[in-house]
Amino acid sequence: MTTLPPVPMTRPKLTSLARQKLPCSPRRIPRSQLIKEKGDIDHYVEVNFKGLSKEEVAAYRNSYKKSICVDMLRDGYHKSFTELFALMEKWDALREAARVRSLLWLQRPLEEQPDKLDHFYYYLTRAEVAERKGYFEDVYNNLYALACYFNNSEDKWVRNHFYERCFQIAQLIKIDGGKKEAEAHGHMGLLFEEDDQLLEAAEHYEAFHQLTQGRVWKDETGRFLNLLACESLLRTYRLLADKMLENKEYKQAISTLLKASEIAKEGNDKRMEGEASYYLGLAYLAAGNYETALTVFNTYGEISTNLDDDLSLGRAYEAIARVLQSQGEMTEAIKYLKKVVKISQNNFxxxxxxxxxxxxxxxxxxxxxxxxxxxxxxxxxxxxxxxxxxxxxxxxxxxxxxxxxxxxxxxxxxxxxxxxxxxxxxxxxxxxxxxxxxxxxxxxxxxxxx
Structure with missing residues (x-):
């Protein structure tokens, strides 16, 4: 995921005036002092600046967050305001929950982050305008820009909100052959994978993979979407198989990893195919199917040799040695383990x-x-x-x-x-x-x- 470059913000009058008084003091000011300062400011404005407009007075009197909300409502962006207001309420609720749980504020209040408020205003209002005109691809692009901007550990829940919005909008885009829908499935798969909901993640990655088959679509970094779909699906299948093996569900694990192996072959990436063979071999080994495990590990070794990948070859030899050891063929196992020691020493x-x-x-x-x-x-x-x-x-x-x-x-x-x-x-x-x-x-x- 790439972070988009800074956008030149075009701010309404009230927001521009409010922006001029930033940044606010980072220190915590007692409420009594704030009330006194507000009274002092009102008196000063009344005495010295009687010619100020209501907008100018409001800009100095209100917080920047309030100015953003007022501008949205005044300019007719009611849907953007509703979404932003809901996000701000959740923001405050998460901070309060963090305070109660650990006595630590995990997130700064939005009032102290004007750049984030600017991005909310800029992209939400543009998305709303595009939605009114039926330009759903532009709606998607603006919401996706917000998801990229909030792609950090602190604001991941905001990113996930816009991933879900992108997914909803992508269903309405009919002019790109399904590319945006495929991307949205990929984002939703990542969302569920990070939340350890692997079955739901697999469903979205399968849809992502199906929509990109036979396509030459690329993401913003130039990588083929089909290859990304294969990698994501393989990763999820492996995590699912790991849990199945922990529960001794060997048949289900092997079945899942066989599907992963087929997808790896389709991706036309030998390194990915080798990885799939390795994990499939481990499943056969755990199930006690030593002959099949040995065959699969030998395939992994051949792929590693062809790729001239010593580290993968060492891992293949170690896996083969484990199978041979389980079969009681200690002499052969020793030969492979000595090869592993030599390869590992040469590669530090x-x-x-x-x-x-x-x-x-x-x-x-x-x-x-x-x-x-x-x-x-x-x-x-x-x-x-x-x-x-x-x-x-x-x-x-x-x-x-x-x-x-x-x-x-x-x-x-x-x-x-x-x-x-x-x-x-x-x-x-x-x-x-x-x-x-x-x-x-x-x-x-x-x-x-x-």
């Missing part, structure tokens, strides 16, 4: 190094190859220490400690079983120092074999 993806090293350590630990397990757990621990990631460092430290304990346990066991004087001396020495125990020849041979 240290968190990926930690994750792959930890997986390798787990596999070796379960196989009883404690020396190798210690090696990879230490690599994970050293990497987290460099990242100064304390929670992750604590986790890898535990894994490393367990592997070292297993490694020492075998040596201690062999010394105990030997039951000779030399072995006893080694054990007593280790008990006193608590350092790494010297390996006996049997353990050395085992470590070499690993």
């Amino acid at each position: 993806q240290w968190l990926d190094v930690v994750r792959a090293s930890t997986m390798l350590g787990d596999i070796y630990n379960k196989k009883g190859y404690y020396n190798k397990a210690s090696e990879y757990f230490q690599q994970a621990f050293d990497t987290t220490a460099e990242l100064t990631n304390i929670p992750l460092m604590d986790e890898t430290k535990v894994h490393y400690g367990i592997a070292k304990a297993h490694q020492m346990m075998r040596t201690v066991s062999n010394y105990v079983e030997s039951a000779d004087l030399a072995s006893l001396d080694y054990l007593l020495s280790w008990k006193e120092s608590r350092s790494d125990i010297a390996l006996d020849p049997v353990v050395v041979i085992l470590n070499i074999q690993q």
Whole structure:
């Protein structure tokens, strides 16, 4: 979404006069002082400026917000006034609710934001004029300009109001082949997606996608609307599938991600197609369908290779390793995880190094190859220490400690079983120092074999 450039405002007389006394003092003035100042101003105007018109007196006496409203009514923009008044009431209600809830004003009052009031006046009145003439495309453009202007975290609810107005008006536009209607569906999809109403968002994105099929329409940044529709729909389908997987609704999740995969292919974007394959593979893996998951992940790996995308290829290899590990094929899983470590190190993806090293350590630990397990757990621990990631460092430290304990346990066991004087001396020495125990020849041979 782009923010439109500042618009040269043409203000009515009353608003222009009121604008001259801005900006107001940002400090909070006691009500008693305001009443006294108003009386002083009235007396001063009466004594010194008897020739002032009613509009000029009103401009100095009223707030800028009131001047805007008066101008709207006086110039016949009753519909614009009604909409603005409703928005101002909601604005005040939201501020009051925020004050009650957290004792903090989350939004400044409109009286302190004359530029926003100017935009309300300018675009609402232009939209009203266009609506009277039946120029619905101009109505849409003016309302969309307001949505763009209020596209910020503080005023998102105002943006959403104008997205809804745009959607209503777009249904009346019949001369553009449905482009404005498609855009409006896209905006409504975003509105519902941000509110975590994913089913409603998917409905609007599906309509957005259907209306843009076979079209070469572009948005204001030059991006094809059909590609945007595909990306939005894929994102929503993935979020829906995530919730389905959390509830163990595997069939529904796979069905949803299969639709996403088909849409990705239609979008003619290999990177997007690869992403869809990856999430589909994860769904098959969660459902225990390992063969299909492996096939899908291999497809993702091929796409990543063709795109020369090492990061995606590393993610594909890690996913393949997880499938192989679930199938009990540990040797093959180790080969893929070592590739992941190498790719991640070459691309400075240290968190990926930690994750792959930890997986390798787990596999070796379960196989009883404690020396190798210690090696990879230490690599994970050293990497987290460099990242100064304390929670992750604590986790890898535990894994490393367990592997070292297993490694020492075998040596201690062999010394105990030997039951000779030399072995006893080694054990007593280790008990006193608590350092790494010297390996006996049997353990050395085992470590070499690993």
